[in-house]
Amino acid sequence: MGTTSMDAVSLIALDLGSVNVRAHLFDVADGQYRFIASGVAAATIHAPYFDIGESIYQALDRLEKISGRILLDKDANLTIPSQAGGEGADGLVVTYSCGRPLNLVTVGLLGDASLEAVNQLAGSVNGRIVESIGINDRRPMDSRADAVLAARPDLILFAGGTDNGASRSVLKMADLVCRILQMMPAEERPTVFYSGNQALAPEVKDLVERYTSIDIAPNIRPQIDKAEIDKVGATLSPVINRIQANDIKGLARIATICNAPPEASASAAGKIVRFLSSVNDPQKGVLAFDIGAGSSSVIAGFGGKASVNSFPFGTGNGLAEFLKKVNVQQIRQWLPKSILLEDLRDALYQKTLSPASIPATDEALQIELAVTRQILREMVREIRLRGGLTANGYDPILASGTTLTRATSPQQILLTLLDGIQPVGITTLILDKHSIISSLGAAAPVQPYLPVQVLESSAFTNLATVVTAVSDSRPGTDILNVRLEYESGKFTEATVAKGSIIALPLKPGETGKMFLEPEHRTRIEPSGLVEDFYKVNGGICGIVIDARGRPLNMPANDDEREQLYASWMVALGE
Amino acid sequence: MQAQVLDIRPIARFRRSHSLPVAGNVLVRPGQNVSSGDLLAEVDIPVSQVTVDVVRTLGLASSQEAEELIQHKVGERLEDRDIIAETGGLFSRVIRTPAPGLILSIQDGKVMIETKTRHVALEARIPGTVAEVQRNRKIIIEGNGTLIQGAWGNGKIGRGPLVNKVSGREAALNPSNLAIEARGGIVLAGSCVDALTLDQAAEAHIAGLIVGSIPSRLIPAAESQPYPILVTDGFGLMGMNQLAYQLLSTNLGREASISALPMDQRKGTRPEVVIALPVDGQIFDGICEYKPGQMVHINAYPYAGQTGIIEKVSPANALLPSGLRAPAAEVRIDQVRKVIPLANLEVISIESELSAETQ
Numbered sequence: 001m002g003t004t005s006m007d008a009v010s011l012i013a014l015d016l017g018s019v020n021v022r023a024h025l026f027d028v029a030d031g032q033y034r035f036i037a038s039g040v041a042a043a044t045i046h047a048p049y050f051d052i053g054e055s056i057y058q059a060l061d062r063l064e065k066i067s068g069r070i071l072l073d074k075d076a077n078l079t080i081p082s083q084a085g086g087e088g089a090d091g092l093v094v095t096y097s098c099g100r101p102l103n104l105v106t107v108g109l110l111g112d113a114s115l116e117a118v119n120q121l122a123g124s125v126n127g128r129i130v131e132s133i134g135i136n137d138r139r140p141m142d143s144r145a146d147a148v149l150a151a152r153p154d155l156i157l158f159a160g161g162t163d164n165g166a167s168r169s170v171l172k173m174a175d176l177v178c179r180i181l182q183m184m185p186a187e188e189r190p191t192v193f194y195s196g197n198q199a200l201a202p203e204v205k206d207l208v209e210r211y212t213s214i215d216i217a218p219n220i221r222p223q224i225d226k227a228e229i230d231k232v233g234a235t236l237s238p239v240i241n242r243i244q245a246n247d248i249k250g251l252a253r254i255a256t257i258c259n260a261p262p263e264a265s266a267s268a269a270g271k272i273v274r275f276l277s278s279v280n281d282p283q284k285g286v287l288a289f290d291i292g293a294g295s296s297s298v299i300a301g302f303g304g305k306a307s308v309n310s311f312p313f314g315t316g317n318g319l320a321e322f323l324k325k326v327n328v329q330q331i332r333q334w335l336p337k338s339i340l341l342e343d344l345r346d347a348l349y350q351k352t353l354s355p356a357s358i359p360a361t362d363e364a365l366q367i368e369l370a371v372t373r374q375i376l377r378e379m380v381r382e383i384r385l386r387g388g389l390t391a392n393g394y395d396p397i398l399a400s401g402t403t404l405t406r407a408t409s410p411q412q413i414l415l416t417l418l419d420g421i422q423p424v425g426i427t428t429l430i431l432d433k434h435s436i437i438s439s440l441g442a443a444a445p446v447q448p449y450l451p452v453q454v455l456e457s458s459a460f461t462n463l464a465t466v467v468t469a470v471s472d473s474r475p476g477t478d479i480l481n482v483r484l485e486y487e488s489g490k491f492t493e494a495t496v497a498k499g500s501i502i503a504l505p506l507k508p509g510e511t512g513k514m515f516l517e518p519e520h521r522t523r524i525e526p527s528g529l530v531e532d533f534y535k536v537n538g539g540i541c542g543i544v545i546d547a548r549g550r551p552l553n554m555p556a557n558d559d560e561r562e563q564l565y566a567s568w569m570v571a572l573g574e
Numbered sequence: 575m576q577a578q579v580l581d582i583r584p585i586a587r588f589r590r591s592h593s594l595p596v597a598g599n600v601l602v603r604p605g606q607n608v609s610s611g612d613l614l615a616e617v618d619i620p621v622s623q624v625t626v627d628v629v630r631t632l633g634l635a636s637s638q639e640a641e642e643l644i645q646h647k648v649g650e651r652l653e654d655r656d657i658i659a660e661t662g663g664l665f666s667r668v669i670r671t672p673a674p675g676l677i678l679s680i681q682d683g684k685v686m687i688e689t690k691t692r693h694v695a696l697e698a699r700i701p702g703t704v705a706e707v708q709r710n711r712k713i714i715i716e717g718n719g720t721l722i723q724g725a726w727g728n729g730k731i732g733r734g735p736l737v738n739k740v741s742g743r744e745a746a747l748n749p750s751n752l753a754i755e756a757r758g759g760i761v762l763a764g765s766c767v768d769a770l771t772l773d774q775a776a777e778a779h780i781a782g783l784i785v786g787s788i789p790s791r792l793i794p795a796a797e798s799q800p801y802p803i804l805v806t807d808g809f810g811l812m813g814m815n816q817l818a819y820q821l822l823s824t825n826l827g828r829e830a831s832i833s834a835l836p837m838d839q840r841k842g843t844r845p846e847v848v849i850a851l852p853v854d855g856q857i858f859d860g861i862c863e864y865k866p867g868q869m870v871h872i873n874a875y876p877y878a879g880q881t882g883i884i885e886k887v888s889p890a891n892a893l894l895p896s897g898l899r900a901p902a903a904e905v906r907i908d909q910v911r912k913v914i915p916l917a918n919l920e921v922i923s924i925e926s927e928l929s930a931e932t933q
Contacts, residue, residue, distance in 0.1 A: 042576060042917075047842030048860030049576075100840060146622045182679055182686060183620045185596040247840070317839065342789060346809040347875040349790035353725045353808055353837060356578075357874035358900045358915040364875050365896040408897035 010082055010089040011447060012071070013439030014059070014254070015265060016052055016096040018294035019043055019316050019356045020402065023059035024439050025067055025089065026450055033450040035459040038434055039063030042356065045098050045248060052098065052250035080257060093442040094254055094262040097292050099244035101312030101321070102127030105153040105190070107177060109135045109160040109169050114196065117220045117227045118159040121195070123386060124233055124308035125240060126264065126295045127154070133176070135160075135169050141176060148180045153190045154243055157236075158204075159220045161197030170197050174204045181211035193239055195220040195232045215239050230274070230305055237267050259446045266290065266297035268441030270308040272451060273398075275444075277301030280395065283527075287394040288437060289379065289421065291372050291401030293355060294318045298379045300388045307388050311379060315371055315403045316355035323348060326374055334370035334419060336565035337363065338558035365408070369416050372403050376420025393425030393526050398460070400432035410540040411574040414463050415565075418501075418544075422552055424468050425525045426534060431461040462508050464541035470550050471522040475499035480524075481517040482545055484536075486510070496545045503572045504545070506538035514543060541572055575901055577864045580871050580920035581846075582817050586721040587855035588848070589714060590700050595619065597710040598694070604707060608698045610733040610831030610848070614713045615696040622690035624672050628659050629683035631669050637683030644685060650677050658685055697731055699833035701850040719851040720825060722806065722818050724784075725873070727834025727845030730802035734781030736830045736849070738762040738823055743786060744813030747771055752778040760784060760830045760847075762822055764813035769795035776800055782832040784822065784847060786814025787879060802834035804845045807871075807879035815871055815881050817922060825849050864903060864916050872905075874918040881922065882907035 010027040021043050025036040039062030044055040057076055064071050070087040073079050079088025104122045106129055108115030115134040122129050130151035133144050148156075158177060160170040181189050189212040194204050201216045208214040217235040221227055241262055245252045255262050269288055277286040285302035293316025299308050313322035328345045335344070347367055351357065359365035383389055399417055407413045410431075417429055436459060440451035471479040480496040484504045492504055506512050514534045516524060524530055536543055555561045598617025602608060628640040643659040646652065652671040660668040675689040702717025737759035739751035747763035752775055760782040766772060767788075772795050775783060782802040790809040806818045813819075822830075830849045837844040842860075864870075868884045882905040892902035892913055900915045 044576065046839040048579075050842065054576075142622075142624050149621050149623075179623070179625060179686065183623050183688065185619065187596050188619075342791065343810075345790045349793070349809045350873075350875045350878050354873040354878075354918065355839070357918045358894070359896045359898060360874065360913075360915055360918060361876055361895050362897065365898065367875070406898055406900075 011091045011093065011443055011450060012060070012063075012078065012089045013436070013443060014056060014092070014094045015435060015439055016045075016056075016094065016098045016248070016251070017043060017292060018045065018098040021052065021055040021059045022435060023056070023063040024434065024436055025063055025069065026443065026454065032457070033447070033453040034457055035434060035436055035454050037063060037067040038436075039066055043098060050249055052248055053253065056250070056254060078257065091259040091446055092257055093260055093439065093446060094251075094258050095265040095268045095438040095442045096244065096248060096251065096262055097126065097265040097295055099126060099247055099264070101295065102154040102240075102243065103130045103151055104128065105130060105148050105151060105156045106132045107156060107158040107160070107173055108133075109166060109173070111136060113224060114159040114161065114221045117229060118157045118195065120227070120229050120307065120386065121220060121232060121236065122157055124229075124267065124270075124310060125155075125236070126266065126310040126312060128312055133173070135173070141179075145176060145180045145183065149183055152188065155190050155239070156192045158192055158194045159196040161200065161219075162224055163198050163219050163222045165197055167197060167200055170200050171203065174207050178207050178211060181208070191215065191239060191243060193217060193236060195235075198222075229307065233267065233270075233308065237261075237263055240264055260442065263438075263442050264310075265438035266299065266308050266310045268438040269297070270299050270301075270306045271441035271444050272437050272455070273299040273301035274304060274306040275451070276396070276455075277306060278304035283392050284395045284425075285390045285392070286396060286398070287421075288398040289376060289400070290437075291315060291375055291399075291403050292318065293402070296375055296379060296401070298383055300383060300390070300394075302390050309379070309383050309386065309388065311382070313375060313378075315368055315375070317352075319348065319355065319371065320352040322371070322375060322378075323352070325378065331367075331370050331374050333554045333556075334373040335366055336562050337366060338562070339363065339367075368403055369407065369412070372401075372416055373420040376417070377422075380421060391526050394423065394427055395425070396428040396430045397421065397423060398430045398432055398437060400435050400437055402435070405431065405433045405435065409574050410461075410463055411569055411572040414541050414544065414572060415568060417463070418466065418546055419552060422550055423466060424470065424550060426465065426467050428465050428537065428539070429463040431463050433461050434459060462537060462539040464503070464539040464544045465506075465536045466544045466546055467514070467516065467524060468550065469496060469518065469522050469524060469545060469547040471498050471520055471547070473498045473520045473522070477520060479518065479520055479522040479547060480545065481519070483515040484543060485513040485515070487512065494545070496547045498547055499549065501544065501546050501548055501568050501571050503541055504543040506536065506542045508538050508540060510538035512536050512538070512543070544572065575864060575916055577862050577916070578873070578920045579858070579860050579862060580922045581721055581723045581858060582821060582922050583721050583855070584821060585718070585851065585853050585855045587716065587718050587857045588700065588702075588721055589705065589716045589857055591712060591714050592696050592699065593712045594694060594696050600707050600710050600713065602704045602707070602713065604704050606704045607702070608704060608715060609701045610698055610833070611731055612698045613695055614698055614704075615710075617694050618691035619694060620678070620688045620690070621692045623678065623686055623688050624675070626658055626669060626672070626685045626687065627683065628669060628685060632659065632661060632667050634683070640683030641680065644680055646677055646680075646685075648677050648680055651675070652677065652687060699731055699831075699835065700846075700848045701733075701831050717848065717850055718853050718855045720821060720849040722821055722847045724804045724806040724845040724847070725808045725837065726805040727832075727836055728796045728799060728803040729836060730782075730800070730834050731832065732760070732782040732802040733829055733831040734758050734760045736760050736762060736822060736826050736828055738826055740764060743816060743819035746811075747775070747783070747785065749774050752780065756780050760832060762819075764819075765811050766792065767811065768792070772796060772799055772803070782830075782834070784832065786819070787812045802832040804832050804834045804847060808873065810878065812879035815879055817869070817881060822847070862921060864919065864921065868921050870903075870905060870919040871922045872914060872918055873920055877907070877912070877914065877918075880907050882912075884919075885911065887916070
């Protein structure tokens with residue numbers, strides 16, 4: 001492992017995705033950390049290389065060409081630390097999302113206590129809960145054991161009992177876990193991660209170690225009314241790394257020269273969300289969405305805490321999994337142009353055969369963006385079910401993912417996000433156009449100033465400040481009067497009708513004062529309050545007032561939908 | 575940029591790895607010739623168990639007492655109603671096994687019995703010779719012949735003589751193509767449009783089906799068929815690519831082996847047809863770059879299934895009709911030039927790559 005620490009200045013951050021590998025360069029310029037450049041290469045985790053190392057080399061090679069900085073020595077190794085002549089970099093961190101989704105089994109006691117907590121922890125891992133067992137499970141012990149055997153888990157997350165609390169029940173569950181492990185061939189036995197009653201940890205360890213490896217973590221529920229998901233999540237991260245390193249050839253090798261252990265991308269991004277939620281508006285949370293090829297995530301932060309929610313679906317090799325969850329009609333509702341359901345289905349399933357393919361035509365691009373919208377809808381629905389959304393809304397909302405960042409216009413990206421997320425209240429939509437948020441999270445322990453300074457720079461794109469106006473009035477009714485005063489003293493005014501979306505110009509870097517006058521019981525903030533005015537920051541799409549309704553209902557008629565989309569894009573300035 | 579490759583060659587050497595999930599019983603040895611579908615290895619994996627608590631059931635004082643009464647050892651097989659333990663004496667209390675099975679463990683006065691197992695049989699996906707056996711788990715087979723890779727399969731393996739009753743690479747399979755001559759054969763068609771025809775093919779006892787494309791709505795019907803179905807080009811009604819159709823048509827009557835396992839990028843496997851031939855081919859490691867003159871197959875909507883020749887590879891990101899920018903190539907398809915992202919192209923003419931390797 002390289003040296004950790006504050007004396008690292010330039011940093012390379014590698015982000016290993018299932019389709020692309022990115023090499024980002026951060027360095028100090030004018031006394032501040034800046035994002036300098038990125039090199040991108042196709043991931044080689046699959047055939048014919050089956051090793052991520054080749055794509056890391058190619059990404060670094062591209063980064064060299066783009067940045068003009070020599071990073072690799074004559075043997076194609078990364079030069080660390082940087083040399084007197086400026087070659088190389090001082091540090092390296094790695095994040096990854098290219099691992100396969102894991103099969104998780106959760107074992108706990110009560111459904112609304114330890115089992116709920118460990119299920120929430122499981123939600124932060126790129127995987128699926130294939131079996132969940134609690135003390136109130138009515139199935140006979142043998143049936144529960146059989147169900148876990150059939151599920152073939154990669155990892156068993158085991159919790160239960162407050163510290164110095166329930167012991168007999170925990171040991172009974174430990175006995176069940178051991179019974180299951182005993183049944184399995186040694187090569188198939190999953191790792192066990194125990195985060196229960198700490199007084200029992202030595203005994204549980206003794207029992208389980210006879211069969212498989214076990215990691216002991218702090219109690220996820222040390223008291224009945226206190227859950228330590230964040231804290232336990234941090235100790236789960238190296239366990240996940242170890243399991244994934246078996247699948248991601250080349251990860252263990254690159255880890256030997258990193259300044260910190262490689263980290264799952266969503267988990268690393270969680271640190272940034274946690275930080276932002278501690279420094280931003282205390283009344284609101286922070287949300288971060290990432291739409292990947294193989295997996296996607298949404299991280300919700302509030303008051304200095306963050307919950308990471310990972311899903312094993314995406315727009316590339318995660319599409320097959322997604323199509324098991326949704327029906328094709330749900331995706332079709334987002335298409336601005338008419339397409340036969342059968343053709344759409346064929347196009348979607350064709351994509352599962354060529355996950356790295358890129359939309360070559362406008363129709364193919366619209367299909368991909370429609371899938372993105374529905375993935376966003378599903379993630380919002382799921383996090384709502386998990387109780388992870390705060391009623392006061394979110395500001396800012398960050399978004400990343402190649403599908404978004406490569407869209408043809410900022411208006412297209414904005415509309416995709418608004419249709420998919422359907423935010424409420426007043427929020428700022430920020431695009432992570434270089435996909436660096438997880439790299440910043442990984443860099444934080446190595447160089448704490450780096451993420452803070454890069455977040456304040458122009459590396460992130462302010463898409464728009466969005467005001468959502470919700471009203472029960474009939475479409476076409478005027479529901480909101482807006483006045484935007486610029487720094488120059490000039491102003492612009494608009495009246496917003498129910499069902500419409502408008503954009504008022506305010507460029508990035510500019511600020512303005514926004515006055516809102518709702519009519520007909522129109523609601524802006526979920527809390528119901530309306531300030532005298534709001535200080536707003538500009539964005540590429542300016543200030544957007546979205547009065548299209550929540551939830552957003554798309555017309556079933558193809559012609560109507562096409563006209564509507566065209567009008568929205570014009571309204572947003574395309 | 576590393577090219578994606580679709581291996582379609584009249585003469586190829588291929589090496590395929592077959593693995594059990596855990597170490598098991600290997601039934602072949604290095605040097606042995608095998609045919610597609612032959613059993614290579616097998617293992618039984620426990621899926622169900624029952625635990626008998628002798629202490630509690632007999633009301634004993636300790637697990638030690640229980641273990642003295644238990645009449646069997648770990649590894650012994652119990653038949654239906656066999657006695658596990660009994661107290662003896664005039665009023666003997668008896669515990670019988672609740673189900674037949676194998677004793678997995680005896681610990682703390684409890685007997686764990688494996689009552690059900692999942693039998694895993696590893697069959698050869700291709701004909702050839704066993705090249706290596708590793709740790710009673712992995713068997714590598716090498717062979718020579720015609721190789722045609724595809725896009726999707728229904729997970730089954732089979733073999734039989736190639737039969738073609740359709741009129742061309744875009745023709746759909748219909749019941750009249752499934753006459754008695756198709757029985758036991760691997761049937762060729764451009765596409766298949768309905769589930770009924772797939773069912774009728776099963777009734778006609780065909781050994782397998784190779785189609786260019788099927789509508790995606792037929793996936794469940796295809797997966798439920800007892801014979802292997804291999805789709806060469808993808809989902810829709812685009813027929814079969816010219817090269818695959820030609821190669822298959824020139825081998826009619828010869829025995830073909832279909833491995834219709836779905837594409838698995840992590841394992842590097844994809845569905846394929848092999849026609850064993852007594853020739854020496856070359857192994858291709860899959861590493862090549864996009865170059866002008868290569869024949870390519872398009873794997874993405876809306877041009878999926880079409881083939882063409884690369885005329886030019888753009889030096890920088892090209893502007894696509896979708897408005898996106900990406901590494902791309904100008905591909906001539908039926909005299910029309912189209913700009914296609916490299917990520918949507920699979921190189922299918924790799925003879926030049928093999929020639930380059932041997933120079």
